Amino acid sequence: MSIVRTALPLVLLTSVLTGCAGLQKTDWPMCAAVGGVTGAALGAIESGSLAAGVGAAAAGVGAAYCWVHGDGDEDGDGVPDSRDKCPGTPKGTPVDADGCPPPAPAPAPVVTEPAPLPKEETIVIRNVHFEFDKATLTTADKTQLDTVASRLKTEASSARLSVSGHTDSVGSDSYNQRLSEKRATSVRDYLISSGVPSSSFISVKGVGEAQPVADNKTADGRAMNRRTEILIQR
8 A cells, every 4th residue: 555655646746747738828827737636636535644745735736837847839839828929820820930920021112103204395495586687596595405315315316306487477478487497407506516416307387376365466476476485306
């Protein structure tokens, strides 16, 4: 009988250790309580106060061992609960060493293609007035044309440019025709001197007063009609 009393606590300790090792950490308190009660009860059944005490102590040690050394993996992500900083991760979710899903990659930048340029575009220049009754550009005219030249130099080398000069209805038709031609040529020549390729210009012509865009009976209308147009064909 003494052999049974001595061996029983050892069997109990082994059983507690084995049983607790596979439990989740949330079940360890119950494991510890059941182990302690069972050890004390079995020791009492053997009718030996020493065996009962040893049995209870063995169960208590086994329960303590389960609590300190045991570990579980509640969410099944492969990271023990004791160091899982993101418990409850959905099954199958990739996690890092802390049990947390890696941060989502930054979205790729959206590359938008620039809108295609129209096949044809007309630049209308109304703030170039030349010297009175002449085709000579003033200093203010050249400043305005510098802006136009900067724009035209961004065009592809395949773009074709056509320059046309327009006047109001003051003066004879023939006079306005010749004046519009001279002014169109002056604009073309200045743009070339500012860096616009001469090969881009396919025509330079004067239209005179034949294509008004406003009423020549008013000062404002005549100012609208005195203009130079550059047609861009891409």
